[in-house]
Amino acid sequence: xxxxxxxxxxxxxxxxxxxxxxxxxxxxxxxxxxxxxxxxxxxxxxxxxxxxxxxxxxxxxxxxxxxxxxxxxxxxxxxxxxxxxxxxxxxxxxxxxxxxxxxxxxxxxxxxxxxxxxxxxxxxxxxxxxxxxxxxxxxxxxxxxxxxxxxxxxxxxxxxxxxxxxxxxxxxxxxxxxxxxxxxxxxxxxxxxxxxxxxxxxxxxxxxxxxxxxxxxxxxxxxxxxxxxxxxxxxxxxxxxxxxxxxxxxxxxxxxxxxxxxxxxxxxxxx
Numbered sequence: 001x002x003x004x005x006x007x008x009x010x011x012x013x014x015x016x017x018x019x020x021x022x023x024x025x026x027x028x029x030x031x032x033x034x035x036x037x038x039x040x041x042x043x044x045x046x047x048x049x050x051x052x053x054x055x056x057x058x059x060x061x062x063x064x065x066x067x068x069x070x071x072x073x074x075x076x077x078x079x080x081x082x083x084x085x086x087x088x089x090x091x092x093x094x095x096x097x098x099x100x101x102x103x104x105x106x107x108x109x110x111x112x113x114x115x116x117x118x119x120x121x122x123x124x125x126x127x128x129x130x131x132x133x134x135x136x137x138x139x140x141x142x143x144x145x146x147x148x149x150x151x152x153x154x155x156x157x158x159x160x161x162x163x164x165x166x167x168x169x170x171x172x173x174x175x176x177x178x179x180x181x182x183x184x185x186x187x188x189x190x191x192x193x194x195x196x197x198x199x200x201x202x203x204x205x206x207x208x209x210x211x212x213x214x215x216x217x218x219x220x221x222x223x224x225x226x227x228x229x230x231x232x233x234x235x236x237x238x239x240x241x242x243x244x245x246x247x248x249x250x251x252x253x254x255x256x257x258x259x260x261x262x263x264x265x266x267x268x269x270x271x
Contacts, residue, residue, distance in 0.1 A: 045072040054095040060133040061097055068130050074104035098141040105138060 065075040076102040078084065087099050094102075107116050115136075120129040129135075 053099050057095055058097040058100075061101055061137065064131055064134050068116070070113040070116040071104065071131070071134065075100065078103040085144060093144050094141055098137060101134065101138050103142060 061075065067073040081103060083100065084096075084103070087103070088096055091099060105117065117131055117134065118136070120131050123129060
């Protein structure tokens, strides 16, 4: 009789111990579920490193957002966006804060953060201005996205469904699926020509309804694409009457190697 009770007690103890271990393991996995499935102690260590890294990125971005109201508004909207969890699962090469930053950049809300950031790039480059950390973090995130897929993914969007770098059609790519031109998707289609002086003419054809050419110089000059600015290119001039914008490439060949993003348009700016 006593041996039976002892066996039952031992069995209960083993079951309770297993449940306790599973409970602790489940809570730990839940903490790092956004990085990768938890299957071992080593995975947990990797998960913690990723989370700590994201915390550092988040701190830098939050500090600059707090000091700049256009960024703060978009940053807070990204935090509340219901798409954030699914984007984290899909784009595992990025940290949570990097995804939030891309979302914040591509929102079309007042005041425009993407416009403020682009102007800052034009005036100060990557190392100064109001957004020094933000520009570097966003640039690196876009580089990893560009390296990992044949085209920039539809993570880049705005609430009004006008994309900046997303939703490329077949005519955006050559036969090897490499991106061969940039477009402003608020336009029907853009044509790109280059002259020998490393200038790229962005010619807007057949503006869609709602994309009035009258507001081109004010709105679309800032919309001519972040990688151009981040890749040491800048907008030299905009001719509203001819529907043209001139984008000037790097002054030296070495500058075109400054980031992987430039590989997307190097064929244009190096001609």
